[in-house]
Amino acid sequence: MSLEELFRRDLAVVNVGLASFAEAIRETGGRAVHLDWRPPAEGDRELGMALAHLLEDPRVGEANAEAFERFLDAHPVLVGVGTAGEVIPGMGERTILHAGPPIAWADMCGPMRGAVIGAALFEGWAAGREEAEDLAERGEIRFDANHHHGAVGPMAGIISPSMPVWIVEDRVNSTRTYSNLNEGLGRVLRFGANDESVIARLHWMADVLAPILGAALEVGGEIPIKPLVAQALHMGDECHNRNVAASSLLFRRLAPAMLRTGHRPEEVAAAIDFIVGNDHFFLNISMASAKAMADGAHGVPGSSLVTAMARNGVEFGIRLSGTADEWFTAPAPVIDGLYFPGFGPDDANRDLGDSAIAETVGLGGFAMAAAPAIVQFVGGTAQDAIAYTREMRDVTMGPNPAFTIPALSFNGTPSGIDALRVLDSGTAPVINTGIAHREAGVGQVGAGVTRAPLECFRKAVRSLSEGMQRATAAAG
């Protein structure tokens, strides 16, 4: 668009400075867009104008209202446990799904490579690590992003065909989402560990744990997840890096049914030991449910609602409801966090995992006011935790009445991230996260708070703007 063209169009007032000034223009019937002092797109004039047009475009407003309503309406229910290759759509043989936006084997970070090798060993595609690496390098493993298949996984997020997965169904749209089962802490696949103990645990999870859990859901009935998350938020969880309440509540639901599955008592006892030993057992269900809520809002033309934020350890990617399956990526951030003894930022991999789907739907960093105790893990003070939640109101479409925060007078979690508001305010979505060692298999080295890169939102808004212009041209 040339400057000449620009001035022929209706001009919206762009207010850079006090919001009250823009409010005054609006009150007198004018059209105004408020921009915080931080110039959007770091002063990129063309992008700033595109942003202004989108903020004023009634089609965008309507699309966002619809997408946000769909998001709030989503009703994820934990319905079962299945085998990835059998239940995840479009997952062929010799396929490995991974966290974040798409990435090739050659570009993967250490923990993801380690997890891929582990998955190949677990599947029996290779007898040893070198053979597994050869397979990957020769292109004999097909890689794809979890998000392309309704799936999500924490950290490396590796899902191979024989792995068990949670199945969550959104009762409103009858769509299904998936996540792998949480392995616990220590030497685990999601941090790239792939030794014999890791592979043996994966086999036990597939052969013993998953059938018992699946049977328990049949015996005890499906579990609606939003009420469980709502209760956990009143119990100090934010359902990303604090899941102790949700895991405990889930266990209370599952345990009585597990005893009635008819499975061998010593196997049920081992399954129960495994669950009670893992405060993050609920995380993967939280993620699959968040994916269901985000997918509920996806695919509304013109909507700037963010429906995915995910990291593959190299790139951070986002998707918008109104830009179909396009990813908008930027280098994944290095996390400023609390490191475990003996580790520091030099050991850290860049931000990794699909778990930012929690923040995408207003949990995790967005709900930290509900979980002040998490600051002992990610750093900062309880006041910081409250401040993060308040700050995220600036970039979201509204509170989620299903997820209230007692300490904030039972206001709902800020949810429905609007890419336009992110860019308009220059406020990047906050994400709390574990930190993986950059080398495969070392495991978690810390935790902290990071931000989604603004570059992702700049690319997304450009794409949305171009799409709207094409739509206008097609309509004209």
Added chain:
Amino acid sequence: MSLEELFRRDLAVVNVGLASFAEAIRETGGRAVHLDWRPPAEGDRELGMALAHLLEDPRVGEANAEAFERFLDAHPVLVGVGTAGEVIPGMGERTILHAGPPIAWADMCGPMRGAVIGAALFEGWAAGREEAEDLAERGEIRFDANHHHGAVGPMAGIISPSMPVWIVEDRVNSTRTYSNLNEGLGRVLRFGANDESVIARLHWMADVLAPILGAALEVGGEIPIKPLVAQALHMGDECHNRNVAASSLLFRRLAPAMLRTGHRPEEVAAAIDFIVGNDHFFLNISMASAKAMADGAHGVPGSSLVTAMARNGVEFGIRLSGTADEWFTAPAPVIDGLYFPGFGPDDANRDLGDSAIAETVGLGGFAMAAAPAIVQFVGGTAQDAIAYTREMRDVTMGPNPAFTIPALSFNGTPSGIDALRVLDSGTAPVINTGIAHREAGVGQVGAGVTRAPLECFRKAVRSLSEGMQRATAAAG
């Protein structure tokens, strides 16, 4: 003491008004006592002078320091389950223990009478309700206060010889404390219900549940309670009227061991169903542990630390560390609370139960800042919950480092209630509590926040003062 005598004694400055004025006197080496504007003892001059002397008495200060240290050192551990008549010291045949300070059958409130009748039926002392009442009226049942036997019980708090009880041991003093097992909500003995379903449940708890729990503690090991309470405080409990986190954490500890007791699987499954169906299952353990901590501080001559607050539904009673086993009583308050639909203050029994032992040790109303969601149950706002905790700093000896509150920058719960400070400030200890219907067996009709009557503290301080004067006279 005559006025003449009074003026022959050393005089302490009593500063009524700005605390800073008293501070200034102290800074220049003088002796001053600050009194808040509310005149202590409602202007009772003699009591005010006694209070001033006690506040300045170094023996009291030393006694309180010792008592508070003992309180903080207490280390309650859940060690087992036993039968009341066999494990509670001094509990003879045909004895029924009850909540609160001692009370005779003729004076008992409706819910307590109903529970006594239920206990007589459960024990097989009577075949019907009238026979049970006759027994009680003829004096053929011996009544005594739980607190006289190291025991505590919520609401009516009725413990009869065949009932199962939790056994908590304080590892520092090797003393044991006890509480009955929580029956759940609805028609239950502690609210005075005594129909067949109530008696049948009590038999099942004694015959099936208790042996499994006892065996589980043997198989799985004893459970230190302070770390569990500490974790629950980070998960939105205050461990009096909100126990959902603590109950869940306890269940996670007990369940794996329950499966390994060798008890019949269908009985273990029923026991697990019972526990997961009760968000207050932990309450009675919280109370027995609180009793252990309070008892740890009891019996320090000269100490004004409050070691018991308890209600029998007619009277509210307190005990001090330095006044041995004396009770200081006043009429139990009527509770201003949130009533369940169809009920109001006219239906309410006066404050009832030993559960204020929670507040006695800095939990419950004193820890409400940790549990903002409880205001949905007891009324008020999340800000009120924080304000209660802050206010209780005025009447306590210090924070308990074992029990931190994330929302208050991880400060400890205010604990070690000092009867002198209560009277000095006119600030009555806050207690959150369930409200029982005044008639036996109707059950809970609401919940709310109440205050310990100041009259109890006036009596206690008078007694402590007289004791110190006797000690002075004996020494002189």
